Amino acid sequence: MTKLKIAVAGAGLIGRDHIKLVDANDRCDLVAIVDPTESARILAAELNTPYFCSLSDLFACDLPDGVILATPNHLHVQQTFECMDAGVSALVEKPIAHDLAEGVKLCAEVEASDAKILVGHHRAHSPIVSLAKELIRDNALGDLVAITGSATFYKPDDYFDASPWRTQPGGGPILINMIHEIGNLRQLCGEIVAVQAMTSSARRGFAVEDTAAISLRFENGALGTFLLSDTAGSARSWEQTSQENKSYSTYPDEDCYVIAGTDGSLAIPTMRLKRFSRKEDRSWWKPFECSSLSLERKDPLELQLEHFCSVIRGECEPLVSVRDGLQNLRITEAITNAAKTGSLIEIDRI
Numbered sequence: 001m002t003k004l005k006i007a008v009a010g011a012g013l014i015g016r017d018h019i020k021l022v023d024a025n026d027r028c029d030l031v032a033i034v035d036p037t038e039s040a041r042i043l044a045a046e047l048n049t050p051y052f053c054s055l056s057d058l059f060a061c062d063l064p065d066g067v068i069l070a071t072p073n074h075l076h077v078q079q080t081f082e083c084m085d086a087g088v089s090a091l092v093e094k095p096i097a098h099d100l101a102e103g104v105k106l107c108a109e110v111e112a113s114d115a116k117i118l119v120g121h122h123r124a125h126s127p128i129v130s131l132a133k134e135l136i137r138d139n140a141l142g143d144l145v146a147i148t149g150s151a152t153f154y155k156p157d158d159y160f161d162a163s164p165w166r167t168q169p170g171g172g173p174i175l176i177n178m179i180h181e182i183g184n185l186r187q188l189c190g191e192i193v194a195v196q197a198m199t200s201s202a203r204r205g206f207a208v209e210d211t212a213a214i215s216l217r218f219e220n221g222a223l224g225t226f227l228l229s230d231t232a233g234s235a236r237s238w239e240q241t242s243q244e245n246k247s248y249s250t251y252p253d254e255d256c257y258v259i260a261g262t263d264g265s266l267a268i269p270t271m272r273l274k275r276f277s278r279k280e281d282r283s284w285w286k287p288f289e290c291s292s293l294s295l296e297r298k299d300p301l302e303l304q305l306e307h308f309c310s311v312i313r314g315e316c317e318p319l320v321s322v323r324d325g326l327q328n329l330r331i332t333e334a335i336t337n338a339a340k341t342g343s344l345i346e347i348d349r350i
Contacts, residue, residue, distance in 0.1 A: 066088060100329060171208050
């Protein structure tokens with residue numbers, strides 16, 4: 001089978017990860033790096049890869065089969081439209097849009113066309129998420145009742161020194177990090193229909209939150225709590241527990257989610273399962289049957305690229321659609337609004 005021609009737009013941190021993965025994949029060839037910066041031009045020269053300053057320059061020269069958009073958030077919608085107009089498939093990094101209005105417009109255009117657009121919520125491709133989804137779908141936990149989650153970690157000072165915008169509204173962990181968690185929770189537990197939140201900036205003193213406590217209501221009646229902080233000396237985050245991103249230290253005894261149903265509970269990502277042996281004997285006096293489920297860990301970014309290739313070839317539909325990506329953004333913004341107003345925010349489906 002002929003290899004797919006893939007271009008990567010954006011040569012920042014995540015863009016360079018995509019470039020490495022495309023370059024190493026047997027199903028596709030890296031045919032271009034698109035980025036106006038000098039560092040991107042140098043990288044392209046090092047990789048002996050064609051370099052372009054813009055998508056329009058690339059498309060005027062050649063039409064790849066797909067483009068990975070790892071560009072700044074405010075460019076996502078415009079560049080997705082450029083790909084659609086050229087008839088080129090796109091993998092768009094999260095968030096799908098810089099604001100909801102733009103995202104709604106893009107979603108309508110994509111769904112009215114035959115465009116092949118995948119949103120880069122890469123954790124959706126995680127084997128951990130897949131196994132947990134399968135257990136919940138097969139009713140291993142019974143009816144879902146309660147979900148607890150955390151993303152507590154410590155971002156070093158140079159993270160903010162390098163990009164001062166992260167100290168201002170829009171740069172806090174709700175809009176940068178929580179959108180990943182929302183994607184996970186929707187995959188695992190169903191639609192989120194209401195949120196409440198409190199935030200604090202007491203530790204860093206920035207104009208944006210460093211810590212948030214969030215309450216969630218799911219469509220199936222389950223309730224959830226989530227603790228988020230980028231100033232906590234803690235390992236209870238996906239990055240530090242999943243063992244999927246080798247850049248992070250990991251702690252195999254830690255979990256970042258516990259999902260409880262009427263028949264048992266599952267801790268993620270250790271995959272420790274506790275279940276009543278018989279439904280008729282359910283009681284806090286009765287012991288659980290305890291087990292730890294095995295799984296094969298793989299890089300979700302690599303699996304996402306494989307999926308993108310299949311989407312381009314028409315072998316499957318996008319696992320994370322534009323509508324999914326937009327709903328993740330909608331819920332994340334609702335959490336910010338709930339913290340500002342002190343109100344319960346009801347969330348409608350798009």
